[in-house]
Amino acid sequence: METINLVWFKKDLRTFDNEALNEALKTENVIPIFVIEPDLWKLPDHSSRQWEFVRECLIDLNNSLNDIGLKLIIRVGNIEDVIKEFTERFHVKGIYSHEETGNEWTFKRDQDLRRFTKNENIHWYEYRQFGVFRGLKTRKNWSRKWEQHMSQELINDPRRVNYFIDIPSHNLPSSKSLKLNLDKCSHRIQGGRKQGLNKLYEFLKYKIDNYQYSLSSPLKAFDGCSRLSPYLTWGCLSVREVVQTIRRTKKRGSRAINSRLHWHCHFIQKLESEPELESREYHPYMSGIRKSNQIFLKAWSQGLTGIPFIDACMRSLNSHGWINFRMRAMLMSFASYQLWLPWQESGLCLARKFIDYEPGIHWTQCQMQSGTTSINTMRIYNPIKQGYDHDPEGIFIRTWVKELQYLPSKFIHAPWKIDLFHQDDSSLVLGKNYPFPIVDPIISTNTARAKLKEIRNKPGFFDIANNILEKHSSRKRRKSKLKKKQNNPVLHKQLTLKL
Structure with missing residues (x-):
């Protein structure tokens, strides 16, 4: 029986700087596999738009493997059954993959697989994908470890191998055959390493100098940001290669994006260290404080809240992924504070919309923008002020909320203020072709602030918060313990509802 190594591709869909592939090729002949797991894809944080992106990534990956004499074997099912299939034909010496910080389902799957491979006497080798460290007990020296990982020499594409076995591969299924709910995403970017490299080189050549000035406004962000996040999420590009490429440019803006790549791993490390944060609040006092409201959730998800800037952002997200x-952050803040929705429900809704859904970043940010971490500033964004700040003429709103495209600029951010008896555009009828606000933004904000203040004033709140701070904060930034009262007039001015 021939001895082989299996390379299990998961979210590292590239051959360049792929340690698992490189190490597997050192000892035995290799068979690369990708397992499409229907039980994973039917979960509420996954979607057809994500699968279509991954499908394109897999086609590109197979082309890259063909270039070095290998073929990607596709299977639909679960990983244990796939391994059993190969053990019937080969002596599987080892399984090689990257360390994945995914959702609860992938966490349990990997635990089960670890027990299975141990019982079958198969070695399973996992390699670091990001600057995230498994088994980390403290954040002390985390930044130094991250820097060391990012500075390591990149691993080139493997040399062409002489081993190619013609094993039949399953066809890549469509979203329909996977029984995924079809969600139209007409402006979605295309998947694959080639597309990711094009985005990277385009960003470095034309955009990086003005990067930090394009981050906040949706008017500038689609053209000014790198748009690399989906390619990092699915491993078409390695974080390490992007960090090193950007540092070599030494252009204005390189420090800004390097900082964000650092924070990318910082947040994933939180979920790696405490997987329960996908569904459980950081602070126990914040557990169960919000109530489900399916009417509010649906209106928010569809961009029909009656708050124009919120609706424009949501409709744009629905179209672009x-x-x-x-x-x-503003969308999540509005759902959590003004609509008072549980962050788990609004978080799932956003997760399946994002092509770049990365559980470690997503769920820790959902909690941060919902105030449940207890160690971050409570950010209650004023969506009307955000609109004035980042879309002063209403260009973005008119692009995505067509019902308001002829409304005068002075009313575009708060159409309920218009005098319906003297408006120039008689086609706008609030409550008919565009909704009234589903909540009063001022009253709902004040109500949320009062509720959170009451919770934070409970005995022992800040003792627990400081324990959370000790476990999860960046040592590079943390200087003192949390105090019961913090005054920041600049921040207050930014978040206040007073325009």
Whole structure:
């Protein structure tokens, strides 16, 4: 029986700087596999738009493997059954993959697989994908470890191998055959390493100098941001190669994006260290404080809240599968505070919309923007002020909320203020072709602030918060313990509802 190594591709869909592939090729002949797991893809944080992106990535990966004399073997099912299939034909010496910080399902799958491979006497080797460290007990020296990982020499594409075995591969299924709910994403970017490299080189050549000035406004972000996040999420590009490529440019803006790549791993490390944070609040006092409201959730998800800037951002996200970070934070903040929705429900809704859904970043950010971490500033974004700040003429709103495209600029951010008896555009009828606000933004904000203040004033709140700070904060930034009262007039001015 022939001895082989299996390379299990998961979210490292590239051959360049792929340690698992490189190490597997050192000892035995290799068979690369990708397992499409229907039980994973039917989960509520996955979607057809994500699968279609991954499908394109897999086609590109297979082409890269063909270039070095290998073929990607596709299987639909579960990983244990796939391994059993190969053990019937080969002596599987080892399984090689990257360390994945995924959702609860992938975490349990990997635990089960570890027991299975141990019982079958198969070695399973996992390699670091990001600057995230498994088994880390403290954040002390985390930044130094991250820097060491990012500075390691990149691993070139493997040399062409002489081993090629013609094993039949399953066809890549469509979203329909996977029984995924079809969600139209007409402006989605294309998947694959070639597309990712094009985005990277385009960014470095034309955009990086003005990067930090394009982050906040959705008017600038679609053209000014790197748009690399989906390619990092699915491993078409390695974080390490992007960090090193950007550092070599030494252009204005390189420090800004390097910082964000650092924070990318910082947040994933939180979920790696405490997987329960996908569904459980950081602070126990914040557990169960919000109530489900399916009417509010549906209106928010469809961009029909009656708050124009919120609706424009959500409709743009629905169409692109991406939106800039500040607008993500605002959408989550609005759902959590003004609509008072549980972050788990609104978080799932956003997760399946994002092509770049990365559980470690997503769920820790959902909690951060919902105030449940207890160690971050409570950010209650004023969506009307955000609109004035980042879309002053209403260009973005008119692009995505067509019902308001002829409304005068002075009313575009708050159409309910218009005098319906003297408006120039008689076609706009609030409550008919565009909804009234589903909540009063001022009253709902004040109500949320009062509720959170009451919780934070409970005995022992800040003792627990400081324990959370000790476990999860960056040692590079943390200088003192949390105090019961923090005054920041600049921040207050930014977040206040007073325009």
